[in-house]
Structures are given as structure tokens and as C-alpha cells.
Amino acid sequence: MDNSTSNMSEKLLQYLDGGLAGVEKENIEQQLATDPSLQAELESLKETREALKLYGLKQKVSGIHQQMMTELQTPVKKTGLKRRIIRYSMAAAASIILIAGGIFLYSFLSVSPGKVFSSNYRSYELSTMRDGDTQQVSSVEKAYREKDYTKAIEAYTPNPSTTIKDNFLAAMSYIELGNSKDAIELFKKVLEQDELQKSNFLKDESEYYLALSYIRNKEPKTALELLRKIKDNPNHLYHEKITSKLIRQVKMLKWR
Amino acid sequence: MEVIRNLPDQELVENLQTGKRMDETIKAIYRNHFESLGWYIMNNSGTRQDAEDVFQEVVVTFIDLVQKNKFRGESTVKTFLYSLNRHAWLNELKKRGRALAREEKYEKGKEQAEPDAGHLIADREGRSEIMKLVGSLGETCKKILLLFYYENLSMKEILKSMHYENEQVVRNKKYKCLKQLEQMLNEKPHLKSTLKSLLNG
Numbered sequence: 287m288d289n290s291t292s293n294m295s296e297k298l299l300q301y302l303d304g305g306l307a308g309v310e311k312e313n314i315e316q317q318l319a320t321d322p323s324l325q326a327e328l329e330s331l332k333e334t335r336e337a338l339k340l341y342g343l344k345q346k347v348s349g350i351h352q353q354m355m356t357e358l359q360t361p362v363k364k365t366g367l368k369r370r371i372i373r374y375s376m377a378a379a380a381s382i383i384l385i386a387g388g389i390f391l392y393s394f395l396s397v398s399p400g401k402v403f404s405s406n407y408r409s410y411e412l413s414t415m416r417d418g419d420t421q422q423v424s425s426v427e428k429a430y431r432e433k434d435y436t437k438a439i440e441a442y443t444p445n446p447s448t449t450i451k452d453n454f455l456a457a458m459s460y461i462e463l464g465n466s467k468d469a470i471e472l473f474k475k476v477l478e479q480d481e482l483q484k485s486n487f488l489k490d491e492s493e494y495y496l497a498l499s500y501i502r503n504k505e506p507k508t509a510l511e512l513l514r515k516i517k518d519n520p521n522h523l524y525h526e527k528i529t530s531k532l533i534r535q536v537k538m539l540k541w542r
Numbered sequence: 543m544e545v546i547r548n549l550p551d552q553e554l555v556e557n558l559q560t561g562k563r564m565d566e567t568i569k570a571i572y573r574n575h576f577e578s579l580g581w582y583i584m585n586n587s588g589t590r591q592d593a594e595d596v597f598q599e600v601v602v603t604f605i606d607l608v609q610k611n612k613f614r615g616e617s618t619v620k621t622f623l624y625s626l627n628r629h630a631w632l633n634e635l636k637k638r639g640r641a642l643a644r645e646e647k648y649e650k651g652k653e654q655a656e657p658d659a660g661h662l663i664a665d666r667e668g669r670s671e672i673m674k675l676v677g678s679l680g681e682t683c684k685k686i687l688l689l690f691y692y693e694n695l696s697m698k699e700i701l702k703s704m705h706y707e708n709e710q711v712v713r714n715k716k717y718k719c720l721k722q723l724e725q726m727l728n729e730k731p732h733l734k735s736t737l738k739s740l741l742n743g
Contacts, residue, residue: 296717303690333737334724335691340669340740341676342692344602350565351598354572 298324302331394538402535403502406527410458410491426452426459435459450479454488461495466503470496490516490523506539549574551619558608571601575620579627588631596634600626603663630663637667668736675726675733683719690716 300306301314318324412431415423423431429438442448442456457472473496480489493516500509513536517528549557549570557567579600580593588596603626607613613622676684686704689695697709706712727733 295721299717299720329741330724330728331720333741334720334727336740337672337676337723337727337737338687338691338720340602340606341673342688343605344673345688346564347568347598347602347605350568350572351594351601354569354576355594358572358576 294324295327298328299331302328302335393535394541397535397538397542399501399504399506399539402532402539403498406501406532407461407498409462410495412455424449424452426455430455430459433462435462439463444475450476450483450485450487453479454492457492458495461499461502466499469499470503473499493522494524494527501536501539504539506536510536510540551615554619555608555613555615558605559611568601568605571604571619571623572597575623579623582624582627583631586631587635592631592634596627596630599630599666599669600663603630626663630666633663633666665736665739668733669740671730672727672733672736672740675730676723678726679719679723682715683722686712686716687719687723 297306297310297314301311306314318328412427415431425441426438429435429441436459438459439456442452442459444453444456453472453476457469457476460466460469460472473492476488476492477496479485480487480492493512497509497512497516500506500512510533513528513533516522516524517533519525549567554567554570557563576593576597579597580590583593583596584590600623604613604619604623613619617625679687682704686700689700689703690697695703697712700716701709701712704712706715727737
């Protein structure tokens with residue numbers, strides 16, 4: 287770059303910067319009008335100036351950008367986190383509901399009168415007899431002790447003088463034979479007898495097995511009333527047997 | 543500092559043109575538009591970092607266009623920013639080679655309804671290369687040039703802040719620095735079109 291071009295360049299820049307006036311300005315404008323290379327140089331200077339302006343602007347925005355990202359990220363992150371927590375909680379709650387629902391549905395569908403009955407039923411065991419007692423044993427009791435329930439029913443003759451014990455054992459035999467209907471009738475009879483004689487003999491047992499028979503006979507509503515009565519009475523012999531699970535299962539049977 | 547939230551478009555544009563309350567105005571743009579524009583990118587296979595980078599670019603481009611009187615208020619600021627943002631991101635996706643065909647198709651259908659801002663924000667890569675070149679200038683050069691061409695300070699004002707003997711020294715320094723940058727830019731002929739579009743829009 288010799289001195290004259292350098293001078294020209296400087297003048298051109300001054301012109302671009304708006305630092306020329308009067309004759310100097312007019313001269314350069316005349317030259318620009320006829321000299322394409324000078325035009326190109328002016329164009330190039332303008333581009334350079336433009337690059338600087340953009341750089342300055344970018345620097346300015348960049349400083350604010352960092353600041354704003356911190357400002358906007360905090361609430362955004364917070365709500366994001368909050369939203370995420372809510373979303374996860376919802377998902378967790380939904381899963382729990384789904385699982386619980388599944389468990390409930392499974393137990394609801396799998397619960398059946400037969401299952402509830404058999405998972406709660408234990409055969410009634412008579413106390414062991416001493417040798418001398420043999421002659422007092424009725425034929426019903428004898429057959430029951432031998433676990434010959436058909437024989438026990440055959441030996442059973444219902445009449446007003448039939449003992450509470452025989453009635454009860456006949457009822458138990460019906461249960462063992464799967465005849466809930468007749469078992470129910472006989473348990474009711476035992477309870478009536480107890481009522482009449484102001485006795486409690488085999489009362490608790492009858493109530494419990496009656497409830498189980500109701501379950502098996504698909505009368506969960508009646509069974510439930512009886513079960514609640516037993517559960518509410520802490521002195522009842524079978525109080526401990528009535529679990530919340532049993533109550534729940536019977537409730538489910540009600541809705542089936 | 544005052545926090546401007548609901549800045550009417552007209553006032554916002556005026557502030558950017560005159561440089562009045564520049565910081566608060568830029569902040570208002572961030573507060574009002576970053577979330578929805580960023581959301582668009584993050585919902586179109588972008589990360590939050592992508593959203594931030596593109597938004598910064600959008601803001602720079604927008605201010606530049608406003609200052610060159612190229613934003614004429616034919617659409618709202620919001621629509622205009624959205625359009626810049628969308629184009630910048632679609633270009634970026636194309637560059638990354640994973641533009642979604644569905645997205646492109648959808649966008650094509652929308653083209654007429656919005657101002658065509660495509661060319662205004664094109665060539666992010668070229669711009670970023672130019673920014674790097676300017677950034678690589680010596681600190682003194684950068685300072686003088688920015689004070690003069692960006693901050694629009696007079697030679698007298700620059701002289702005060704730079705401790706030079708006299709204005710002529712500053713003027714000479716500024717001339718040399720600008721020439722240096724011009725040469726650096728001219729050494730990269732592929733940046734010519736980017737520079738031209740910067741200048742002429």
C-alpha cells in the first residue's frame with residue numbers, strides 16, 4: 287500500500303464514518319461515481335463495519351442472555367421439577383391404584399362361596415371320651431366320631447326330644463356331606479332349643495358353623511350379619527376366627 | 543432495576559431503534575418469549591441448550607433487523623420472533639441431517655401465513671464464523687472499533703477512555719484496526735455472501 291492509496295483509503299473511511307464535509311465530501315463522491323474499485327472498497331468497509339456492529343450487539347445480548355437464562359431457568363426448572371414430581375406422583379398413584387385395583391379385581395373375581403367356606407372351615411372335633419362314657423353316646427355321635435357322616439344322618443331322627451348335641455352333630459354331618467341347606471335348618475333348630483332352654487350349649491359353635499353354611503349356601507348377606515355379631519362379641523368362642531379378611535371376602539360375595 | 547414485562551410492540555421497537563432502555567427491553571423479550579419459543583424447539587427434537595442458543599441468535603437477528611428498519615410491524619413481534627426461531631431451528635435440523643419429514647411438510651403448508659423470515663436468519667454458521675474472527679482481534683483494536691461503531695462514541699469520548707495522546711492517534715489506530723479486520727474477512731471468500739446479506743438483508 288503506497289501513501290496515496292493509503293490516504294485514499296483513510297479518506298474513504300472518514301467518508302463512511304461521516305467525517306467528511308464540503309469539497310472533500312464532494313470530491314470523494316465524484317470519484318466513487320466513476321471508480322468501481324473504490325466502490326468495492328467502500329462496500330468492503332461497510333461490510334466490516336457491519337460485522338463489528340453485529341459483534342457488539344451479540345456481546346450485549348450474550349451478557350443479558352446468561353443473566354436471563356439463570357433467571358428463567360430457576361422458575362422453569364422449579365416448575366419443571368414440580369411438574370416432574372407431580373407427574374411421577376401421578377404415575378405412582380396410578381400404578382398403585384392399578385395394582386390395588388388389580389389385586390382387588392383378582393380377589394373379587396377369585397373369591398367364591400366355596401373357597402371362602404373351605405378356607406375357614408375346620409371339622410368340629412368332639413372331646414375324647416373316657417372308657418366308662420361309652421354307653422351314654424348316641425348312635426349319631428358314635429357315627430360322627432367314626433367320621434361316618436352318612437351313617438350319622440341315617441341314625442338321626444328329628445323329633446322334639448332329640449338332644450341339642452344330636453341336632454348339632456347332624457348339622458355338622460350335613461356340612462361334611464356338603465348339604466348346606468339342611469345344615470342351616472338344623473343349626474337354627476339348635477339355636478332355638480338353646481333359646482328355649484336358656485342354655486348356651488353349642489350355641490357359639492352353631493352360630494359360627496351356621497354363618498359358614500350361609501356362605502357356602504350363597505347367602506352372604508345373612509352370613510355377614512351373623513359374622514359381625516360374632517366379631518362384635520369378644521366373649522364369643524369364635525370371636526378370634528372372624529378376621530377382617532373373612533368379613534371383606536363375604537362383602538365381596540355380596541356384590542357378585 | 544425496573545422489570546418490564548408487558549412492553550407494547552411499538553414501544554419495544556422504538557427502544558431497540560433508539561437504544562433507550564436497551565437492557566430492560568432485551569430482558570423483556572426474554573421474559574415474554576423464551577418459554578414458548580424454547581418449547582417449540584424442545585418439542586422438535588431439540589435440547590434446552592439448542593433452545594437457548596437459537597433464542598439468543600433470534601434476539602440478535604431481531605434487534606439487528608429492527609435497527610435496520612427491516613421490521614415494519616406487519617406482524618406482531620411475537621409472530622416475527624416465532625418465525626425467526628422456527629426457521630433457525632429447521633435450518634439447524636437440516637444441517638444436522640435429521641429434519642423430520644413430517645415437520646417439514648407441515649411447515650411448508652404454513653409458509654404463506656407468516657412473514658418469510660427464512661433468509662433473515664439463514665447462515666448461522668457463517669455469522670458465527672464472522673463473530674469468531676472479530677473476537678480474535680487484539681483487545682485494543684476491538685475496544686476502539688466497538689466504542690466507535692457499536693457504542694457510537696465520538697473520537698473525543700474514545701480518547702478520554704483510552705489514554706491516547708490525541709484524537710489523530712486514535713483515528714490512525716482505528717483505521718489500522720478496521721483494515722486489519724477487513725483483511726481477515728477478505729481472506730475468507732466464503733464469508734462474502736454472509737457479509738453481503740448482513741449488509742443488505
